[in-house]
Structure formats: C-alpha cells, structure tokens
Amino acid sequence: MSTAPELHVERFADSATLAATLAGRVASCLRERIARGGTASFAVSGGRTPVHFFEALSTQDLPWAKVAFTLVDERWVRETSDRSNARLVRQHLLKGPAAAAKFVPLANDAPTPEEGLFALNEALEALTWPLACAVLGMGDDGHTASFFPGGDRLEEALDPEGGLGLLPMRAPGAGEPRITLTLPVLLAADALFLHIEGEEKRRVLARALDEGPASEMPVRAVLRAPRPPEIFWCP
Ligand SMILES: O=C(O)[C@H](O)[C@@H](O)[C@H](O)[C@H](O)COP(=O)(O)O
Numbered sequence: 001m002s003t004a005p006e007l008h009v010e011r012f013a014d015s016a017t018l019a020a021t022l023a024g025r026v027a028s029c030l031r032e033r034i035a036r037g038g039t040a041s042f043a044v045s046g047g048r049t050p051v052h053f054f055e056a057l058s059t060q061d062l063p064w065a066k067v068a069f070t071l072v073d074e075r076w077v078r079e080t081s082d083r084s085n086a087r088l089v090r091q092h093l094l095k096g097p098a099a100a101a102k103f104v105p106l107a108n109d110a111p112t113p114e115e116g117l118f119a120l121n122e123a124l125e126a127l128t129w130p131l132a133c134a135v136l137g138m139g140d141d142g143h144t145a146s147f148f149p150g151g152d153r154l155e156e157a158l159d160p161e162g163g164l165g166l167l168p169m170r171a172p173g174a175g176e177p178r179i180t181l182t183l184p185v186l187l188a189a190d191a192l193f194l195h196i197e198g199e200e201k202r203r204v205l206a207r208a209l210d211e212g213p214a215s216e217m218p219v220r221a222v223l224r225a226p227r228p229p230e231i232f233w234c235p
Pocket residue numbers: 045046047048049050072073074075085136137138139140143144145146
C-alpha cells in the first residue's frame with residue numbers, strides 16, 4: 001500500500017486481532033482523559049465493519065460510568081431499522097461493563113435531521129469535549145463519517161474553520177438523509193483512528209492517498225489533516 005510518510009498503517013492478521021488492539025487503544029485514550037479531567041468521551045462509526053471492535057470494547061476494564069459516547073454519524077431512520085447505527089451500538093457495544101456508559105444517539109423522533117438538530121446539540125452537551133478519541137470508517141466511494149461525494153453540505157462539514165459541530169447531510173450515495181459530526185470536531189479529538197477491513201478498502205485507501213480533490217473522496221480531508229488518523233487495517 002503506498003502511503004504518505006506521515007501516515008501510520010497498522011496491519012493485522014484478522015478482524016479479531018485488530019478489534020482487540022483498537023479496543024485497547026480506545027480504552028487507553030479514555031483512561032488518560034479520565035485521569036486528567038474525571039470524565040471522557042468518544043465517538044464511533046456505524047456501518048458493518050465495527051462489530052468485532054464494539055464487542056471487544058464493551059469488555060474493556062474501564063470506569064465506564066465516567067464515559068459518555070456518541071456516533072460519528074447516523075442515518076436518519078428509527079432505531080427499529082436495521083440501518084440504524086444506534087441500534088448497532090446498543091446490540092454490540094452498550095452491554096457488559098460498557099452498559100454503564102452514557103450513550104447519546106445522533107437521531108431522534110423529528111421527521112428530518114434539520115428539525116432534530118437543536119435537541120441533538122443539547123443532548124451532546126452531556127459529552128466531555130473535545131473527544132478523547134474518534135473511530136472513523138470508510139466507504140468504497142471514499143466517504144468517511146457522512147462526508148459523502150456530492151454531499152449537499154460537504155463544503156461546510158469539511159471547513160476547518162467551520163463553527164458548527166453537527167450537520168445534516170444529503171447525498172446521492174447516502175441512502176437516507178444523514179447527520180454527521182464535522183471535520184473540526186473530529187480533528188480536535190486527542191486521537192483519531194481510521195478502521196478499515198478488506199482488500200477493496202485497501203484499494204480505496206490507496207486511491208484516496210493519491211492526489212485529487214477532497215470533494216471526490218472526502219476521506220482525503222482527514223488523511224491530509226495536520227494530524228492524520230492512525231489507520232487500522234486487516235484483510
Ligand atoms: O453510517 C455509516 O454509514 C458510517 O458511519 C459510515 O461512515 C461508515 O463508516 C462507512 O460507510 C463504512 O461502512 P461499512 O463499515 O459498512 O463498510
């Protein structure tokens with residue numbers, strides 16, 4: 001895989017080994033922040049990739065009652081939908097020791113993300129900002145979070161000086177309307193991880209590391225940040 005020199009790619013033999021290591025890293029970030037400030041928060045991505053990681057994280061030995069977390073992004077669907085990232089979190093992460101953490105979902109009963117935004121921003125005040133860490137995923141189209149190619153608010157979401165932490169997003173490849181943390185909020189985290197699995201994602205990452213506009217493959221905005229994410233990959 002060709003990478004810019006400053007990018008650190010950790011390769012693992014399989015998903016279980018990757019999950020255990022990433023869960024340990026996230027737990028260390030949280031412990032460090034709790035030691036400094038008493039509480040800590042993080043954000044995770046949804047999709048299909050993070051199931052093993054969620055399971056591994058849920059068993060970490062942490063003072064979970066001091067932890068609050070949210071999603072990096074969410075599809076604007078009910079939690080009964082199997083497209084709901086909150087549903088995935090409740091099934092695979094918010095259980096065992098981790099059930100003592102506070103989970104702030106990124107969707108509510110409002111008909112649209114625009115109408116739900118105010119209440120979500122209020123709910124997010126329960127988190128400790130900036131985040132101790134955030135774990136991103138990546139789609140085959142080069143999106144990360146809900147930074148989709150062709151996203152109607154992509155420019156705003158990727159603006160390093162943007163004042164908003166949470167934005168609705170609609171895009172041709174996104175399916176439902178989405179809601180997403182913005183780039184500055186993610187980059188402000190103490191640590192940022194990009195978790196990808198499989199040969200296709202490896203090829204997508206290689207393309208993203210080439211020159212080209214971030215609007216075409218928005219994950220580039222993260223990869224080109226002054227402090228890029230640590231990349232976790234397995235076949
Ligand atoms: O809600 C979402 O879709 C995600 O948070 C999204 O950004 C995800 O990380 C990628 O689409 C990868 O998804 P997969 O893990 O399903 O490939």
